[in-house]
Amino acid sequence: MIYLELFLSFLQIGLFSIGGGYAAMPLIREQVVDLHGWLTMTQFGDIMTISEMTPGPIAINSATFVGTQVAGLPGAIVATLGCVMPSLVIVLALAFIYYRFKGLSIIRGILSGLRPAVVAMIASAGVSLILMAFWGEQSLPADLGAPDPIAMILFGAGLIVLKKQKINPICVMAGCGFLGLILYSVI
Amino acid sequence: MKPSFRKKLTLFTSTLKLSACTFGGGFVIIPLMRKRFVDQLHWIDDREMLDLVAIAQSSPGAIAVNASIIVGYHVAGVIGALISALGTVLPPLIIISVISLFYRAFRDSLFVGLIMKGMLAGVAAVICDVVLEMAIGIIKQKRMLPVMIMIGTFIANCFFKVNIAVIILCGGAVGAADMLFKNKKGKTGKQN
Numbered sequence: 001m002i003y004l005e006l007f008l009s010f011l012q013i014g015l016f017s018i019g020g021g022y023a024a025m026p027l028i029r030e031q032v033v034d035l036h037g038w039l040t041m042t043q044f045g046d047i048m049t050i051s052e053m054t055p056g057p058i059a060i061n062s063a064t065f066v067g068t069q070v071a072g073l074p075g076a077i078v079a080t081l082g083c084v085m086p087s088l089v090i091v092l093a094l095a096f097i098y099y100r101f102k103g104l105s106i107i108r109g110i111l112s113g114l115r116p117a118v119v120a121m122i123a124s125a126g127v128s129l130i131l132m133a134f135w136g137e138q139s140l141p142a143d144l145g146a147p148d149p150i151a152m153i154l155f156g157a158g159l160i161v162l163k164k165q166k167i168n169p170i171c172v173m174a175g176c177g178f179l180g181l182i183l184y185s186v187i
Numbered sequence: 188m189k190p191s192f193r194k195k196l197t198l199f200t201s202t203l204k205l206s207a208c209t210f211g212g213g214f215v216i217i218p219l220m221r222k223r224f225v226d227q228l229h230w231i232d233d234r235e236m237l238d239l240v241a242i243a244q245s246s247p248g249a250i251a252v253n254a255s256i257i258v259g260y261h262v263a264g265v266i267g268a269l270i271s272a273l274g275t276v277l278p279p280l281i282i283i284s285v286i287s288l289f290y291r292a293f294r295d296s297l298f299v300g301l302i303m304k305g306m307l308a309g310v311a312a313v314i315c316d317v318v319l320e321m322a323i324g325i326i327k328q329k330r331m332l333p334v335m336i337m338i339g340t341f342i343a344n345c346f347f348k349v350n351i352a353v354i355i356l357c358g359g360a361v362g363a364a365d366m367l368f369k370n371k372k373g374k375t376g377k378q379n
Contacts, residue, residue: 014247014248015247015248016247017247017248018247018351018352023351024249046290046291046294049294050283050286050290050293050294052211052303053293053294053299053303054210054279054282054283054286055206055207055208055278055279055282056206056209056251056278056279057209057213057249057250057252057279058249059248059249060252060279060280061279061283064279064280065283065287065290068283068284068287069287073284076280076283076284077280080280083248084248084252084276086247086248087246087247087249087253087256087272088256088268088269088272090246090247090248091243091248091253091257092256092260092268094242094246095239095257095260095268096260098238098239098242099260099261102238105370106363106366109362109363109364109366109367110362110363111238111241111362112333112362113333113358113360113361113362113363113365114237114241114355114358114359114362115234115333116325116333116334116336116340116358117241117336117337117354117355117357117358118237118240118241119237119318119322119325119337120336120337120338120339120341121214121340121351121354122214122217122240122314122317122318122321123341123345124341124345125212125214125314126214126311126314126315126318127345129211129212129310129311130311130315132307132311133304133307133308133310133311134308150305150308151304151305151308152308154305154312155308155309155311155312155315156312158309158312158313159312159315159316162313162316163316168222169219169222169313169316169317170208170219172309172312172313173208173210173306173309173313174306174309175309176305176308176309176310176312177302177303177306177309179305180301180303180304180306180308180309181301181302181305183305184301184304184305185301
């Protein structure tokens with residue numbers, strides 16, 4: 001029963017990927033390429049690339065892609081459902097606990113310790129994005145001398161517009177995409 | 188009060204739109220959600236936003252989906268969580284289903300590649316903007332401990348790639364210990 005297999009596979013991916021998309025990648029590969037052979041390694045590389053070019057979480061994108069390839073649209077829906085199910089159960093339980101007990105001093109203490117840590121983790125994600133945008137690499141490149149000038153201009157302009165105009169971030173992202181297309185094709 | 192149909196509809200369309208714009212990794216949904224749910228709709232405040240990111244981050248699954256589920260739960264209970272989960276999952280489901288028909292052409296398209304390159308810089312700017320605002324909020328509390336946690340976590344996560352579960356546990360433990368210590372001091376202070 002292919003639908004059940006898809007569901008259970010992505011249920012495991014959803015359940016064991018803690019900490020975002022890049023943590024999910026090896027899990028997805030294990031299930032989809034090594035264990036079930038639903039995708040070849042090349043196809044797996046393709047879907048990872050496409051995930052970076054389209055919106056949405058890597059795990060959901062992979063679930064949809066694998067599901068479609070293996071069993072059409074119903075397969076995509078079943079795999080996505082499996083992927084989201086653990087989140088739904090666990091996050092709902094935590095949300096319930098949070099809104100019920102957030103007044104307790106011990107919970108307030110835990111949360112006050114977590115807030116600065118969360119800001120730092122988002123900052124860390126921001127640093128990887130800057131490295132990606134300026135140098136095209138995830139980690140600090142050996143040669144810091146050659147950042148992408150167009151990316152730097154777009155980044156600076158975006159930041160200024162966000163600070164001064166209080167504009168919707170979606171507009172900044174779309175604007176940079178549009179300007180990127182023009183600037184990169186002209187220069 | 189029962190949340191109105193209108194509110195649920197707004198929840199659905201908001202999560203749908205945000206999810207369709209979450210390029211460049213799950214964290215990008217944070218500034219987008221903040222703009223929509225904190226600044227525009229006033230459904231949650233800034234502290235709740237950080238708390239729900241902490242919960243989303245420490246739970247399994249995608250951050251964007253998890254964060255949406257919590258907002259949905261807060262706005263309209265379990266039904267709200269289901270609505271916002273659906274709203275978040277639909278855009279990637281539809282987009283990838285369509286692209287999977289011609290994914291090689293899409294992957295190799297120069298046109299898409301150039302847009303993505305420009306967009307990446309925009310995404311980086313959006314994340315930096317929200318980090319600056321949030322960090323200033325933490326610094327404005329004028330307390331040493333949160334600032335130290337922030338700097339420590341940044342170094343641990345960015346340079347040493349320390350596991351996120353470890354970071355969450357440490358941050359929570361330090362915060363709890365700090366609160367217990369303060370409570371004790373407060374009590375003895377009253378007795379004197």
